[in-house]
Amino acid sequence: MNDVYGPIIRDGLWKNNPALVQLLGLCPLLAVSNTTINGLGLGLATILTLVASNGLVSLFRKKIPDEARLPVFVMIIASIVTVIELSMNAWFHELYLILGIFIPLIVTNCAITGRAEAFAARNPVGPSVVDGLMMGLGFTAVLVLLGAVRELIGQGTILSEAHLMFGEAARNMTIVVIEDYRGFLMALLPPGAFIGLGLIVALKNVIDARQKNKQANVPSTEATPAEA
């Protein structure tokens, strides 16, 4: 079991993270990551869609004609997003008023078509659902991190307006990191999103390179690698 799911989990969260490595779904990622809570909102909606679309695509993978798989994926994803939007509007109206604006953005997230094509179309339902969940979590983690960084630099707070998502009790969850901060507008505007994402990608690459160096240094004392 672990052999199947281990790599899927590692891929989604780190090694093949949709936002940091595949650089998919930049449109919603950059547009909605101006605060931590916005990032979290879009992330949650994306997870839901990814899990559902991966599950459905995988379920029908043997029925989908290869030549017409893209239109079918688009059809499946678009209907899932519509169903989620309508259901949320009907039964979780409060949440819908907050996340509602993010849901149509998900249709433009190519990470979802990407996972349908790259994973769900050739794997059983179980792993596909896990892949959707992990890719979604990986995407959300980057969104929340980028949102927090932009919010901190842009307006000196973290988790402002948490009550929009967690209710009135969360009103004092907001952490004012820098008192009387004058704000740094660029971080909140689109250029801040690009620069912020660039820095996070760079950070990931540095961590990966360090890890690689460490691993390379340990065995090299015992055995010299055969390949050049």
Next chain:
Amino acid sequence: MDEVKTKIWKVGLMLALFAIGATSLVSLTEANTRDKIIENERQTLLAAINALVDSNDYDNDILTDTLLIPRVRQLGTSDFTDVYRARKGGSPVAAVFTSIAPNGYNGKIKLLVGVYYDGTLAGVRVINHKETPGLGDKINVKKSDWILQFKGLSLTNPSESLWKVKKDGGDFDQFTGATITPRAVVTAVKKSLQYFEKNRDELFKEAK
């Protein structure tokens, strides 16, 4: 050639099947959620109106006692909009209507304005805007209480010439780093009051 034809038919049929499946899914969901969504939207609208005019102050069904007005240049509207009329015992209490500030920093700012029959403001709320987060978005009641200051004001309080932001010599605070947004809102509210003053009796005409 025949092989291609068969394939087109086969794939086309599969596509059609998926289309039927997807459409059924969406249609069934739509049918099952329609009433609930309409009711939710009604409640949200009612809550928005009641945030301006206290529900104890009127006794009519404000959501059906509406007047459809064509586009009004003074209100910045480009289409028909509804005016919601609050009455108590048949006599007019307040009107709630949409007003659009066309000159926000980043496009239109849509406002819901409530005015009591005597011309004082019941309140103003921003329904929709694209102002800069962290700066201009303080017009949103969820971010700051700036918008609440309009309650109780009228064209005589402050006098008409003071319906400007402080930077322009008026009575209203601007935000640090953002003048254009509050300027647009103040002007739009002032124009709404002027419109109301001129058209008050028209606005409260009983529906036929």
